Amino acid sequence: MLLLVLFGAAGAYLIFGQTKAPSEITYVSLIGHTANYTVVLNVVSPQNMYTPQQVKQENPTDGEVMYSGSMVMPPGMAMSMSNMSYPAGWRHVEVHIYDSATNTVIRSTSPTIVVTNDQSGQATNVPIVTMQSVVVGASDFHYGNNVDLPSGHSYTATVQVGSEVATFHFKL
Numbered sequence: 001m002l003l004l005v006l007f008g009a010a011g012a013y014l015i016f017g018q019t020k021a022p023s024e025i026t027y028v029s030l031i032g033h034t035a036n037y038t039v040v041l042n043v044v045s046p047q048n049m050y051t052p053q054q055v056k057q058e059n060p061t062d063g064e065v066m067y068s069g070s071m072v073m074p075p076g077m078a079m080s081m082s083n084m085s086y087p088a089g090w091r092h093v094e095v096h097i098y099d100s101a102t103n104t105v106i107r108s109t110s111p112t113i114v115v116t117n118d119q120s121g122q123a124t125n126v127p128i129v130t131m132q133s134v135v136v137g138a139s140d141f142h143y144g145n146n147v148d149l150p151s152g153h154s155y156t157a158t159v160q161v162g163s164e165v166a167t168f169h170f171k172l
């Protein structure tokens with residue numbers, strides 16, 4: 001009986017692990033202010049990504065369209081657009097930048113985004129992809145990429161826009 005219970009628990013763990021890993025739900029949204037900009041940092045689960053051509057051909061009803069840059073993919077993983085196949089810990093880190101005076105979306109800057117693991121000190125530079133939601137459109141224009149950020153750690157994200165810096169702290 002005990003063996004059965006243990007087996008059941010292990011089975012449940014495996015199933016849970018398998019279900020949880022690819023679709024590990026992440027949602028962090030933080031707002032920061034610099035002298036001239038309002039910066040919104042979102043750390044979310046990997047998104048379905050499309051090129052503009054794919055959007056035209058496939059008319060997706062969720063995900064994001066990429067305009068420049070290329071997505072960082074897990075080792076050995078092709079440029080799959082599926083958000084379901086990422087290993088646990090992979091997140092979509094994105095930064096929305098607004099002109100604080102006019103509340104308009106800044107589309108023309110080249111921010112730098114660095115995410116540092118507070119425990120290990122490991123700093124990850126986030127190569128910039130420009131993108132927006134296929135549903136929301138232009139008002140969702142933002143900068144970011146996929147980053148491997150294991151759960152159970154706290155992180156500091158530093159976003160530099162021109163000479164202005166916004167700093168964010170979050171836990172995963």
Ligand SMILES: [Cu+2]
Pocket residue numbers: 047064092093094131132142144
């Ligand atoms: Cu995005």
